[in-house]
Amino acid sequence: MKYLDKTNNETKQYYKILSKEFPEFLKEYIETPAMLRLDGISMLPGCDYTNIIKIKYFNSRLKHSIGVALIIWNFTKDKKQALAGLFHDIATPAFSHIVDFMHGDYLNQESTEDLTKYMIENSKEIMQLLSRDKIKVEEVCDYHMYSIADNDTPMLSADRLEYTFSDGLQIEGIFNLDSINRVYSNLEVLKKENNELELGFKNVECAEEFVINANKLWKIVSTGNEINLIMQFWTDYLKKLIDNKYIKEQDLYKMSEQEVINKIKEQDDINMINVFNKFQNSTKIGRSNIEIKDKYCTDAKGKRRYINPLVNTDKKIARVTEISNTAKEIIEKVKVFEDSKYAYLDFEF
Numbered sequence: 001m002k003y004l005d006k007t008n009n010e011t012k013q014y015y016k017i018l019s020k021e022f023p024e025f026l027k028e029y030i031e032t033p034a035m036l037r038l039d040g041i042s043m044l045p046g047c048d049y050t051n052i053i054k055i056k057y058f059n060s061r062l063k064h065s066i067g068v069a070l071i072i073w074n075f076t077k078d079k080k081q082a083l084a085g086l087f088h089d090i091a092t093p094a095f096s097h098i099v100d101f102m103h104g105d106y107l108n109q110e111s112t113e114d115l116t117k118y119m120i121e122n123s124k125e126i127m128q129l130l131s132r133d134k135i136k137v138e139e140v141c142d143y144h145m146y147s148i149a150d151n152d153t154p155m156l157s158a159d160r161l162e163y164t165f166s167d168g169l170q171i172e173g174i175f176n177l178d179s180i181n182r183v184y185s186n187l188e189v190l191k192k193e194n195n196e197l198e199l200g201f202k203n204v205e206c207a208e209e210f211v212i213n214a215n216k217l218w219k220i221v222s223t224g225n226e227i228n229l230i231m232q233f234w235t236d237y238l239k240k241l242i243d244n245k246y247i248k249e250q251d252l253y254k255m256s257e258q259e260v261i262n263k264i265k266e267q268d269d270i271n272m273i274n275v276f277n278k279f280q281n282s283t284k285i286g287r288s289n290i291e292i293k294d295k296y297c298t299d300a301k302g303k304r305r306y307i308n309p310l311v312n313t314d315k316k317i318a319r320v321t322e323i324s325n326t327a328k329e330i331i332e333k334v335k336v337f338e339d340s341k342y343a344y345l346d347f348e349f
Contacts (some may be wrong), residue, residue: 040256132228200310
């Protein structure tokens with residue numbers, strides 16, 4: 001059975017919102033082993049394996065990559081740009097940005113992107129399709145080349161838009177299909193300050209709705225300590241698995257997250273198993289401004305995420321914070337918010 005046939009009904013409806021047409025060429029690239037590997041990697045690194053953040057269902061990097069490609073296709077009808085969007089996470093290892101944490105890349109979370117070209121060139125199936133379509137690897141291996149696909153925070157790109165939508169669907173109470181459809185149908189391609197193209201809104205009301213809903217997600221995946229503690233726990237845990245030779249770091253580029261979980265449960269270190277079980281069963285974190293002894297305690301901070309989209313007003317094209325006090329207040333709070341210095345779980349590791 002093809003991957004798209006196996007997706008749930010909500011995902012199928014979501015894809016139809018992003019692009020009424022699902023281009024046939026994308027389906028062939030999706031079915032390559034290099035892309036299908038991403039279906040075992042979560043969009044919210046490590047969060048699916050604990051009860052700290054309530055998640056409705058597993059949202060994979062493959063689902064995200066397809067969504068990014070469809071957004072790009074919807075607004076550009078450019079095959080190369082759409083494929084660059086599809087491939088942008090092809091080098092993502094199991095637990096994705098947690099490996100960035102392992103490499104000390106806490107803030108940018110881009111260290112794994114360096115392997116994108118390598119992964120494409122080492123997929124014979126993708127290379128055959130690119131050759132058939134007369135597309136060079138250099139034209140699709142770096143989605144940063146295309147401003148609709150990717151740009152710098154706080155601008156709106158296909159990548160940033162898609163994970164806001166799909167993560168917001170994954171977590172109860174943020175986005176639903178109706179709100180996504182309402183916001184998405186209000187988008188158009190605009191020219192930003194440096195005359196590059198950027199997605200933006202046709203009116204301020206939809207831009208505000210987007211920021212209000214997205215802020216519910218930013219509180220979880222950006223400013224709150226929950227995500228940072230989860231990612232730091234996995235960083236420490238994976239390092240110990242590697243140090244104890246249960247896995248190698250390169251295994252994370254071959255294995256699904258569930259396969260890594262299975263390795264965890266097969267190990268003969270009872271303490272490591274017990275720690276993982278306690279992490280899995282955790283439902284909340286503790287907060288403190290002083291380090292807590294005899295607990296798993298961390299002061300890790302991650303990437304601050306927020307979006308300040310363009311709006312096409314009658315007078316000019318402007319950032320939503322320039323024309324909406326509601327959006328400005330929300331984004332300013334995100335930029336300056338500081339959670340407790342430390343976060344902890346009720347066990348030692």
